[in-house]
Amino acid sequence: MNMNILKQLREKKGITQEEMAIKLGYKGKSGYCHLENGNVRMTSDIARKIKDILQLTDKEMVKIFFDPKV
Template sequence: MNLNLLIKIRHKKGFTQSCMAEKLSYKNKASYCLIENGKSKITIDLALKIKDILNLTEEEFKRIFFEDKVLETQTYKTYCI
């Protein structure tokens, strides 16, 4: 997830964390702040709500919520002795 881009777009569109919290029906901005700090998991439903609130393009939505790079993996080999 690209949190920096989410914050940048939110600022550009003039939304505060308090405003986002209100639109997402959170009790206060602290709950939304957890999202932007990467401390809260995002469901697809929540991502879609944020997309609608910020009126994100498909490209912005993908860049924020989905990795566009392949993560390096490691393969473990088993050796017979």
């Protein structure tokens, strides 16, 4: 996973980590921060929610979740 791309796309949309945390149902910013930093595993449910919140294309999702070198 390339979480730097996720961070860049989130920032491009003008959404803070705290706003993402709230939209994803976390009680605080730290839950999402751990996710974005790659410290916790992302579930497919959370990935779908992120796609919806950030209105990501399938191509953007592939950039985040799959290594193009593989």
